[in-house]
Amino acid sequence: MKTLLYGIVVRIVDLFVKADAKHWVFAANYGKTFNEGPRNLMMYVMRHDPTVKCLFVTRNRAVRKELKRQGIPCVMNCSMQAVLAIARAGCVFSSHAAGDIFFAFVKQRRRFFYLMHGQAFKKGLGAIPIAYWRSLQPKHTFWGDFKHLVSDYLVKSGDYNVSEFASATSEFVAQYTRKVFPKQVEIKVLGSPRCDSLFIPEQMENEFFDKFKGKMVVTYMPTHRLYGKGVLAPMLFKDNKTVLDWLRANDVVVLIKQHPNMIPAMTEEISNDVVIDITKAELDLFCTIYHSDVLVSDYSSVWMDYLLLRRPLIHFFYDSNYNEEDEGYFYDLHENPAGHVCDSQEELFEALKRCRENYSSMCPSEETVRKFHKYVDGNSCKRHYEEIIKDC
Template sequence: MGKLKSLLKAELVSHRVTKKPDPGIWIFSSTDNAHYNYNSRYLFEYVKDNLPEITPYFVINDEKLRKKLGDKYGKQYFIETCSIEGMKKALSAGVWFTSAGLPVYGTGLGKNRTIVNLWHGIPLKKIALMDPNLSRLARIYFKKIFTENYTFVLTCSSRLIPVMAESFQISPDKIKVWGQPRNDVLFTKTDKEKVLGSIYPDLPSCKKAILYAPTFRDYGVTSLFPFKDYDKKALDAFLEKEDAVIFLRTHISEQGNAGPYLSDRVRYLGNEQAEDIMDIADMFDILITDYSSIYIDYLLLDRPLIFLPYDKEQYLKGRGMNFEYDKVTPGAKPDSQQKFIDAIAEICHGRDRYQQERQKCNLFFNEIQQPCMKNICDEVKKHVGMD
């Protein structure tokens, strides 16, 4: 269904629904109403398991995925919003949570219900209406369909309130420092051996598990090991010596580009192996990235970071950053394989040169340093008069 057609249908249906939305019905949605991910997924599961007074639904318009999730969690929890009946069900809810998009698209939907944008990360890069690549028409659409509907937008630090307010062009008092539901899993312990053994039965011993999660680029293919002196055999030999494995997680569209770099000691960790990386993020001893805000979540673990911003000038010119990159990326930035190996070796041997800088950065971005889902639910219940 095209967005315009869906929008027109939703406008028609919403004006026909006269019954007041029920504050005890909570709807969750994520990317394009077709994915079960991001903060919405985690908060939905918390509500389902812990708040019997709430009736939760998750919008999944992909029929196969909806059936799969229904078989796993219970069919009663998953709905679609392609049909008029499905839209009516979503519109009957007094509370909507989203990480990207809305359960039903339309104008004026926030007038008689609470709509909470959980978002899906820290705005290291320019997002939403601050994105320089957004067209004038897209800005108008975004403001009418999204910004004007939001009751609250969540973030993790009071220092981020001005950035989020400007990004969504809403009043700063609508930005709430309530945290990100997905970060709650960082405070639980993952059994590394059990998880890795189930994903990779042939994996060699792995004393140090290293996650490498580069950012997708609009302008070209990501150079995964961007070193002029890249030597696959030398890297493998080093990793074997240190009893370490690099787990490479690219954007799904770049999975094919990872092939030449893979080996016993460099493994691919895509959606098939781990649907949501946050579920197992705490089992990694080191994180390597470039511009992904995943490192900001990872700061909560107080573990070493390595950055590979080989195309920083080009990337920042195209997208733009809300913060000065070098000041908020506390970790080594090697520009050769030898320096890359040296950075990993230092960490493996117990030297952590960036810990103080990392902890300072964590305090800046992550005021919420404990599980937050219960508090989010309590705040919303209070707002809708259920407390």
């Protein structure tokens, strides 16, 4: 109810307050975190253009407290400060969905920018059948639909459908990005703002990884299944004494980071000295891959981000029905691999042994990196800012 009341206030204030092209508001990850592209672009703009007033909007009090400590402008989404700031916002930036920020309604002179939290590989939002989405939602009722309609009017911000443009990391990726967005949204090859983190070593510092110095760190990051309603990815090499002994003898550690959507499906955490579940450690995604010598993933587009580091990448497909029974993908990595493909834990073990024995031979070629990334320079935020500021 509190959120709806604020929505009524914003709707009224919006009638009297014009959007200001130099007032930019940022939000990320359904209002829960200060990360992804919105964080990086906001910090870039604050460093390089003092004429733009930047503000981060969150619904997480811990984020608000930490940003206040750091001197970074931030307000709680349900507050009068946010009401006035959002009403004046000329540019609104999000990373995941309209739900990143409440009350940023579509209005005259306001521009929206969806800074994608992953590049187009999995079929998402506008690219998969409506029947799939309906199968994941509860049954419709008149009262439920009415409440949803009211909530949308009073709370929902502009979404990816009204984004001024969306960015891809290369022309190869752009052809699939165009399948996700409506025709009116222009696709530009500018790189991914969230990936700029990988080029800022001081931002990647985390003492958690100090314990693994001198070891080869292998990180396993599978994507979710059925948006958290599917089966949890396997715990690699569980009870496999041969593999566990080899990991110990060769100073290799395997970190398991399940997708956040799958946390409710985790009934137990199984870790030992060489295979460690870090899912609930609240580690930043990019900090984790930055400290990984090898990445093992499946249909998660994190592998595309990881290519920027030019380190060994392994595609591990433990199930074969993802394209038919889940989100699906635009192209088959068996046919267009960016790394080494494994379909079983036995094949994965052999690939890890090759990484340990001849690391450089397992690194991606420059041709592969450039297929997915036109730019490998950490300047995606700069390119986005230059595009956006043209019309301010």
